[in-house]
Amino acid sequence: MPSRLFGFCGLFLTFVTAARAEEPKVPEDWAYKPVVKRTVPTVRGKVTSPVDAFLLAKLESRNLTFAPAADKATLLRRVTFDLTGLPPTPNELDAFLKDDSATAYEKVVDRLLASPRFGEKAALWWLDLVRFAETDGFKADDPRPNAWRYRDYVIESLNADKPFDRFVKEQLAGDELFPGNPAALVATGFLRHFPYEANGVDVELKRQDMLNDITDTAAATFLGVTLGCAKCHDHKFDPITQADYYRTQAFFAGFLPADRSLTHSEDRDRAEAEWETKTAELRMQMAAIEKPIREKAQAKERKRFPDEYATLLDIPEGKRTPLQKQLAFLVGKQVYNRAKVDPKQMSAADKKKYDGMMKRMKELEKSKPAAGPTAMAMSEIGTECPPTHILRRGNWHNPTTEVKPGYLSALDDRDASVTPLKSSSGRRSALANWIASDKNPLTSRVLVNRIWQQLFGRGIVATPNDFGVSGERPTHLELLDWLAHEFVNPARKGGGVIAKPWSMKHVYRLLVTSAAYRQASRGTTSGATIDPDNKLLWKMPSKRLDGESLRDAVLSVAGIINYKAGGPGVHPELPAEMKPGTWKVSTDAAERNRRSVYVYVKRNLRYPFFAAFDAPDRNETCGRRFVTTTAPQALMLLNDSLLLGYAKTFAARVRKEAGNDPDKVIARAFRLALGREPDTEEKAAVEAFIKNRKGSFESAVTDLCHSLLNLNEFVYVD
Numbered sequence: 001m002p003s004r005l006f007g008f009c010g011l012f013l014t015f016v017t018a019a020r021a022e023e024p025k026v027p028e029d030w031a032y033k034p035v036v037k038r039t040v041p042t043v044r045g046k047v048t049s050p051v052d053a054f055l056l057a058k059l060e061s062r063n064l065t066f067a068p069a070a071d072k073a074t075l076l077r078r079v080t081f082d083l084t085g086l087p088p089t090p091n092e093l094d095a096f097l098k099d100d101s102a103t104a105y106e107k108v109v110d111r112l113l114a115s116p117r118f119g120e121k122a123a124l125w126w127l128d129l130v131r132f133a134e135t136d137g138f139k140a141d142d143p144r145p146n147a148w149r150y151r152d153y154v155i156e157s158l159n160a161d162k163p164f165d166r167f168v169k170e171q172l173a174g175d176e177l178f179p180g181n182p183a184a185l186v187a188t189g190f191l192r193h194f195p196y197e198a199n200g201v202d203v204e205l206k207r208q209d210m211l212n213d214i215t216d217t218a219a220a221t222f223l224g225v226t227l228g229c230a231k232c233h234d235h236k237f238d239p240i241t242q243a244d245y246y247r248t249q250a251f252f253a254g255f256l257p258a259d260r261s262l263t264h265s266e267d268r269d270r271a272e273a274e275w276e277t278k279t280a281e282l283r284m285q286m287a288a289i290e291k292p293i294r295e296k297a298q299a300k301e302r303k304r305f306p307d308e309y310a311t312l313l314d315i316p317e318g319k320r321t322p323l324q325k326q327l328a329f330l331v332g333k334q335v336y337n338r339a340k341v342d343p344k345q346m347s348a349a350d351k352k353k354y355d356g357m358m359k360r361m362k363e364l365e366k367s368k369p370a371a372g373p374t375a376m377a378m379s380e381i382g383t384e385c386p387p388t389h390i391l392r393r394g395n396w397h398n399p400t401t402e403v404k405p406g407y408l409s410a411l412d413d414r415d416a417s418v419t420p421l422k423s424s425s426g427r428r429s430a431l432a433n434w435i436a437s438d439k440n441p442l443t444s445r446v447l448v449n450r451i452w453q454q455l456f457g458r459g460i461v462a463t464p465n466d467f468g469v470s471g472e473r474p475t476h477l478e479l480l481d482w483l484a485h486e487f488v489n490p491a492r493k494g495g496g497v498i499a500k501p502w503s504m505k506h507v508y509r510l511l512v513t514s515a516a517y518r519q520a521s522r523g524t525t526s527g528a529t530i531d532p533d534n535k536l537l538w539k540m541p542s543k544r545l546d547g548e549s550l551r552d553a554v555l556s557v558a559g560i561i562n563y564k565a566g567g568p569g570v571h572p573e574l575p576a577e578m579k580p581g582t583w584k585v586s587t588d589a590a591e592r593n594r595r596s597v598y599v600y601v602k603r604n605l606r607y608p609f610f611a612a613f614d615a616p617d618r619n620e621t622c623g624r625r626f627v628t629t630t631a632p633q634a635l636m637l638l639n640d641s642l643l644l645g646y647a648k649t650f651a652a653r654v655r656k657e658a659g660n661d662p663d664k665v666i667a668r669a670f671r672l673a674l675g676r677e678p679d680t681e682e683k684a685a686v687e688a689f690i691k692n693r694k695g696s697f698e699s700a701v702t703d704l705c706h707s708l709l710n711l712n713e714f715v716y717v718d
Contacts, residue, residue: 026477029239031224031467032410035441037489038482050486051514054479055537062530066515067523067539072097074520074718076108077675078540079512081717082455083112085121085549085595086556090671109512113505116565119159120597122504124548125454126154127597128625129221130171130190133618134569137195137603141582145568146259146376150189152566155597157183163502164447164487165436168222172435173428175379176421182262182375191378192257193217195603195619199338201305203330208396213620215249220621222435224446224467225408232394237469239410246390247406251416251431254322254385254424255378256329263372271369279364286357289350290341297339305331323386380424407434411441438501442467444484449474451507452483453624455517457541465623475535483507516540521718543717544627547613548596554643554709555593557672558650562593569600575608576641612636637710647706655701662690665701673708 027033040050041057045065052066059065070078076096080088088096096108112118132154134147157167169177172191174184194213200206212231219227229235230245302310312320312328313335320328343351389399405416405427416430435443446467453459460480463471474480487507490499499506511517516537523539534541545553555561571585572592583605586592599607606617612632616622637643650672658668666686670678678686690700708714 026473028469029410030474030477031442031445032239033441034439035444035481035484035488037485038478040482041478047515049510049514050482051479051510052516054476054482055516058476058536059538062536064524064527064530064536064538066537067519067521067527069515069518070520070540070718073675075105075518078717079105079109079517080112081545081549081553082512083109083121083508084115084117085124085552086117086561087553088675090675093675105518106513109509113508116159117563118505119155119157120565120595121549122158122454122508123151123154123597124546125450126158127151127601128616128618128622129217129450131193131195131217131618131621133193133195133601133603135602135604136198137619138197140198141602141604142198144376146374147189147193148566148568149186149373149375150193151569151597153183153186153189155565157187158504161500161503161505163500164504165438165502168436168443169429169432172218172222172432175377176424176426176429177432185260185262185377186375188378189376191218191252191255192376193618199334201309201334203305203309203327204396206330207326208391211249211252211255212394214252214255215245217621218252218431219248220465220623222446223408223440223442224449224461224465224623225442226466226468226470231391235468241409242390243401243403244406244408244410246388246403247415248408248431250385250388250403250405251427253388253405254326254380254382254427256326256381258377258379259374260377260379261372262375265372268369268372275364275368279361282357282361282364286354286361289346289354289357293341293345294339296345297341298335301335301339304334310335321386322381322384325381326386329381380428382423383420383425385425385427405430438488441484444487445480447504448483448487448507449480450623451504452511455508455511456537457543458535459624463624465621483510486510540718545613545715545717546625547607547610547615548599550613550715551596551609553714554646554650557653557709558646559653560593560646560649561595562590564590564594565598567598570594570598571600572607573642578608581605609636609640609642634710637715643709644706647709648702650705650709651698651702654705655698660697662687666690666704669701669705669708673705674711674713 038054040053043053043056044060045052045056047053047056056065069075073093076088076093080086080092096104099107101107132147132151134144135141136144157170167187170181170184170187172188174181174187178184191214194210194217196210197206212228216228216231219225225238225240226235227240227245227248229238230240230242232242234241302313309327309331312324313332315324315328317325343354346354387402388404390401390403392398392400405418407414407416412434416427416434418430419426421429434440438444445461446464449459449461450464453464460476461467461472461474466472487503488501490501490503490506499509517540519540521540521542523534527534527538531538552561570591571583573585574580574583583600583602596610599610601618603618606615611617612630614626614628616625650669654665654669654672658664663683666683667677670676670682686704690697690704693700693703
């Protein structure tokens with residue numbers, strides 16, 4: 001057995017070596033080198049976009065070229081799904097087909113980028129990265145009532161084309177850099193999306209887990225590096241030391257989760273103060289009756305914790321060390337929130353008094369000023385932070401050398417210059433400014449690669465969260481650098497700026513208007529022979545719709561999609577065989593038909609349709625979704641009661657718009673679902689099916705519509 005295993009390993013290494021040998025010779029530390037403005041290569045073919053020149057330079061070196069341009073209907077379906085996650089409507093298709101102007105396609109691109117649907121589609125990959133969810137995870141999986149505000153912040157930022165450097169700064173240090181800005185406060189929710197075991201008593205371990213999660217996710221999301229590999233030892237492959245890991249973690253050492261009000265009104269503050277004064281005596285009397293019961297309940301909760309943690313609550317706030325402040329916060333969150341007052345534990349006399357007081361209080365609460373909106377945000381314990389140590393083997397029980405906040409040594413080997421602020425350390429501001437600097441070679445490369453991946457199915461670097469030695473080498477390093485430079489320093493023509501710096505929409509526009517993006521998804525035999533994986537992009541890859549876009553497409557063609565934007569997550573119906581449990585289905589049918597980005601994200605129960613089509617569980621950062629082909633996917637599309645219901649609604653729409661003429665019904669169904677007319681063979685087959693099927697015409701049309709929703713042509717985008 002050992003010899004066979006060795007033989008297999010040897011064969012595998014030979015295969016990997018051979019594969020590497022065929023790839024471009026890219027230095028191992030390519031990602032850490034400065035981004036330079038690359039010279040656009042000269043190619044034989046006529047090009048109007050530098051993107052195409054870089055791609056054709058490699059294709060022509062292999063005697064290859066682009067596939068012919070895709071037809072207009074295919075191109076419209078492709079770009080509409082890629083930029084909005086929805087199929088084009090028949091009216092949009094008709095308008096595009098009739099527009100013979102030279103700028104017809106560019107006008108479509110501008111319309112799609114300006115649509116509010118753009119942010120709803122583009123937000124999905126960002127929410128995967130930041131592991132956005134509306135529950136804690138772990139066994140209890142408690143809800144996070146205000147988490148949705150972060151999701152809406154992302155969508156609004158993308159629609160507004162907020163400069164990416166500002167987008168980064170707001171999420172890492174919005175409370176420090178932009179005080180008083182509600183959107184920036186909501187943005188710090190990025191630092192709150194870690195899974196959390198709300199009833200855990202090992203609070204020092206929980207603190208370290210949270211710090212690790214924040215550190216790992218921030219590094220992967222913004223820098224595309226596997227920093228977590230250096231948690232226990234120096235990185236085995238990349239130039240990242242264990243000291244680098246904890247120097248980065250030190251930026252977050254003073255973290256304090258906080259739910260913050262997003263509004264401030266002097267009138268409301270005055271009214272609340274008046275209400276507090278009016279009810280002070282009553283509240284004091286109620287508190288006196290509650291006190292012994294509450295103290296007993298709190299004492300019981302305290303016993304769950306080791307004495308070293310429980311006794312932190314007895315130390316006055318001003319005398320606690322920075323670390324004690326954090327740990328006391330985590331202990332107190334449980335002791336004070338879980339200790340409930342039960343009137344049944346009161347004496348009969350006290351209970352009678354208390355019940356009467358409760359009735360008066362309920363009446364008084366009707367005049368209490370309504371609370372303003374609250375955000376799940378991040379703040380700090382103060383201007384001083386707990387010390388950060390390198391942990392032997394990553395174990396918080398074994399601290400070694402203390403380290404200060406500092407940058408990745410391979411890029412910028414120095415401690416950060418930090419200026420304490422009024423109520424926080426200023427550390428996160430220093431990190432945010434460093435990451436969002438135009439001098440940081442990782443930030444811009446990583447972002448343009450992520451956008452490329454969304455549009456072409458595979459990044460120029462196929463491992464978007466691992467720009468390192470163990471990750472994939474870039475297939476077109478010069479193009480990646482050109483895009484990264486253009487992203488931060490857009491070209492100028494005629495003395496005017498054609499795009500603002502750090503504009504994500506500028507990158508989207510550059511890519512979708514390229515000839516590479518507009519080519520057909522079927523190329524030449526020579527391309528398949530020379531480059532079977534299509535790494536050189538001699539054709540446009542076909543892409544399967546993600547679960548969210550597939551559901552939205554079904555709702556769209558059925559004519560029932562609800563474009564209402566924002567707000568708390570909605571709960572669509574679950575498959576019939578699943579018990580709802582904590583998933584309370586939204587009572588309003590229109591709410592259930594909202595776009596998929598607004599579906600409630602519960603960590604312990606991924607929405608089944610999304611789970612079947614490879615949506616991540618949001619417990620950790622996900623830079624690239626798997627794309628599988630499994631039997632449950634086909635079975636869900638064929639047999640799921642929800643899909644059957646959507647097919648019936650789709651059929652009702654077709655009959656309403658086309659009447660009962662079979663020819664018109666067939667044409668309309670194909671037009672809505674596939675954006676085209678049926679060919680002669682398809683039309684004849686469907687006509688025969690409708691004529692020969694037993695049952696009503698209505699049920700035959702439903703079967704037709706259900707079949708169209710199951711076609712690869714519907715599920716995939718060419």
